Amino acid sequence: MRYRSLLLLALCLLGTGKPTQAEDGYELWLRYVRIADEPLRQAYRNQLRAVHLEATSPTLEIVRDELKRGLEGLLGEAVTWTTRTDLTGLLLVGTPASCPTIAALGLERELTSLGPEGFLIRTLKLEGRPATVIAAQTDIGVLYGTFHLLRLLQTHRPIEALEVQEAPRLRLRVLNHWDNLDRTVERGYAGFSLWDWFKLPDYADPRYRDYARANASLGINGTVLTNVNADARVLLPEFLQKVAALAQVFRPYGIRVYLTARFSAPIEIGGLKTADPLDPDVQAWWQQKVAEIYRYIPDFGGFLVKANSEGQPGPQDYGRTHADGANMLADALAPYGGVVMWRAFVYAPSAEDRIKQAYDEFVPLDGRFRSNVLVQVKNGPLDFQPREPFHPLFGATPQTPLMMEFQITKEYLGFSTHLAYLGTMWEEVLQADTYARGEGSTVARIIDGSLFGHKLTGMAGVANIGTDRNWCGSIFDQANWYAFGRLAWNPYLRAAEIAEEWIRMTFTNEARFVEPVKEMMLESREAVVNYMTPLGLAHLMGPGHHYGPAPWFDKAPRPDWNNVYYHRADTLGIGFDRTATGSNAVAQYFSPLSEIFGSLERCPEKYLLWFHRVPWDYPMRSGRTLWEELVDHYYRGVETVRRWQRVWAALSAFVDAERFEQIATYLRIQEKEAVWWRDACVLYFQKFSRQPIPPGYEAPQHSLEEAMRRQEMLQRFPMPGH
Incomplete structure (x- = not known):
């Protein structure tokens, strides 16, 4: 009887046309749901009645x-x-080589100017009748143009008079997967690695194709398959044939594979006694290894290298420079068109100021790298914090192309359960003016090559993708993958524009949903900054896993692994003095930024405690004291998350039940943990300020001891991504 009732229920649901299963997020922003607006749907249909495409x-x-x-x-x-x-x-699609009709349109010069990945979409008259053309110099350009047209339809944009010319501003648009060969993911919060090395090369999971399709929809054209804390075994033939199987899936989508190169590989898998980059035997080993890789993967992209950082081997182990190490690999790759992406994330134990080391090591090497080397620089000089000033290396090496490195996975921003749209963070960095060649020398102009005339350009993003059904651990975290891809294509796009695209494609075009959700997204990163690290504070997270508050932590074996190293709170004040009276890190920025950051009165308050040590009673621009302002930011962050819960609760009519409930649950988690952050930090810093929480703020829900015990418990258990 029970089974009969279930069958009748299923038939009833089918009869009403309602879905029998809610959406789970697998389709990402490529859902292609039928347009409900009948006049708009019919208008699109009239313009796209038939498709002419020769799939050659x-x-x-x-x-x-x-x-x-x-x-x-x-x-x-x-x-x-x-x-x-x-x-x-008619919709006419192809290249001049694949379609004689497109060849007859005389578009070759225009398409050539757009480059091998550019495309045009144009409304024109064909034999006297209106038509729409997607044309490109290459098949990959046509694919990118196809996704662009479908994006216009998904977001309900007008298409009756199209005149679109698009080409990527950056040559390399690459995801960095911090995936290990055992399928664990360092700083991964969405399940295990996609790459099933055990079943490869004989079985290629269909999900690999879906991954490539999603990346192609954004113009991402490269993927680094392995962790920057590299494992030399991936360079063995047993693994190269598996990498080749992945490359075969990705190739038609315009995606090249890259690998991380462990600098000590000649010793670990090559039988040599040294990895000295100036040793002829070491150079010969890498040349032979690279030749072997290209026999397996003819379009192999090259190497990403982390060297002499956090215990990783590198050229400095032999008294050599980063340029010596990068150039050895670059010389081996050059005959095949491969590149080296050499990370600038380097630091060693320092009693002075950890954030200065990358600048000090790489600026003297400017002009000494081979032409197929990019130095890959994190957006800020510390380590993917909720807010940092832009890295001073941007603009400081005019003869060396720099590649931006963003972190899509939210290592320091609440993992996958906290809503934190990072498009606003990345826009803040990309639009920052370095003054390297006077006003207007933005970070975006440096990485796209236009400021210093570089042709080799790129942007990397540390991926947040795993085996979770929704790919990223949460629905809203998909927006960060999306935003990275859009900004890697064009670093001048605005975070608000990108957020609206993603909302419309992922949920609905209904304005009553789009506008409030966009507002949530655009203020989300600032809310996280407020309840975690306001006013320029940094690195207050739990040690190791970087989850939850631990501003008190001081048990690490070296100073710069302690949280107290970064805030230096005592009864006199708080903050890190990076002015001329302190570490003088401000001197690494160009004028007038060095003077602005170095002035207590002129420094933007969002960076105040990053650059200055400030008394607790210092008067802020709001009229509050520093202590009062700090408290206000922590409480403001919590209240913002509470407001989101009310906003989201009113939007259930626009979202399927499964995704709606997951997001609602995650917002409850975020509020709970924002309160934990607020209480832990306010009560801890209160020990030094010796001032009460101002009137009008609710009493903390936890004691400092309770907050510390919770963090202590986390340290006893393994955390995802650690």
């Missing part, structure tokens, strides 16, 4: 499949595929 390559076959999937899903009707070009409402 694997990539163009993907274009055909994507158009079929997208147009049929969005328009709710089967696509008409035609060999004719004299139809009204």
Whole structure:
């Protein structure tokens, strides 16, 4: 009887046309849900009545499949595929080489100017009838143009008079997967690694194709498969054949594979006694290894290297420089067109100021790197904190191309359960003016090559992708993957524009949903800064796993691994003096920033305690004292998250139940942990300020001892990503 009732219920649901299963986030921003606005849907249908495409390559076959999937899903009707070009409402797709009709349009010069990955989408008259053309110099360009047109439809944009010309501003647009060969993921909060090395190369999970498709929709064209804390075994033939199987899946989507190179690999798997980059035997070993890699993977992209940082081996072990190490690998890769991405994240035990080391080591090497080397620089000089000033290396090495490194996975921003849209953080960095060549020398102009004339350019993002069904651990974390891809294509895009695109594609175009959710996203990173590290504070997280508050931590074996190293609170004040009277880190910035950051009165308050040690009773611009302002920021962060819960609760009509409830649950977790952060930090710093919490603020929910015990418990158990 029970089974009969269930069957009747299922039939009833089918009869009503309602979905029998809620969405789980797997489709990301590529859902292609039927457009409910009937006039708009019909207008699109009139302009896209038939498609002419000659699928002459694997990539163009993907274009055909994507158009079929997208147009049929969005328009709710089967696509008409035609060999004719004299139809009204025709969509003409291809390259001059694949389609004679496109070749006859005389677009070669225009397409050539857009480069191998650029495309145009144009409304024009074809044999006297209106038509829409997606054209590019290469098949990959056509694929990117196809996703662009579908994005316009998904976000309900007008398409009746299109004049789109797009080309990527950056050459390398790469995800860095910190994935280990045992499928664990360092700083990963969305399950295990996608790469099932045990089953490769014989079985390629269909999810690899879906991963490539999602990246291609954003223009991401590279993936580093392995952790920067590298394992030399990935360079063995047993693994290279597995890497080759992945490369075969990714290739039609325009994605090259890269690997991390462990600098000591000649010793560990090569049988040599040294890894000295100037040793002829070491150089020969790398040349032979690179030749072997290209036999397996003819379009191999190159190496990402972490060296002489956090215990990783590197050229300095032999008295050599970063340039010596990078150039050895670059010389081996150069005959094949490969590149080296050499990370500038270096630091050693220092009693002075950890954040200065990268600048001090790399600026003297400017101009000494090979032409196929990029120095990959984190957005800030410390380590992916909720807020840092931009890295002073940007602009300081005019003869060396710098590649931006963002962290998509939220190592320091609440893992996957806290809403923190990072598009606003990245925009803040990209639009920051370095003054390297006077006003207007933005970070974006440095990494896109326009300021110093570099052709080799790039942006890397530490991926937040894993085996969780929704890919990223939470629905809102998908927005950070999306935002990275869009900014890697064009670092001048605005975070608000990107957020709105993602909301419309992931949820709905209904303005009553789009506007409040966009507001939540745009203020989310600032809320996290407020309840974690306001006013320029940094590195207050739990040691090791970097989760939850621990501003009191001082038990590490070296000073710069202690949280107290960064805030230096005592009864006189708080903050790190990086002015001329302290570490003088301000001198690493160009004028007038060095003077602005170095002035207590002129320094932006968001960086105040990053650059200055400030008395607790210092008057802030709000009229409050520093202590009162600090308290206000911590409480403001909590109240923002509480407000989001009320906003989200009113939006259930626009979201399927499964995704709605997951987000609601995560917002409850975020509020709970924001309160934990607030109480722990306010009560800890109160020990030094010796001042009461000002009137009007609720009493802390935890004692300092309770907050510390909770962090102590976390240290006893393994945390995801650690």
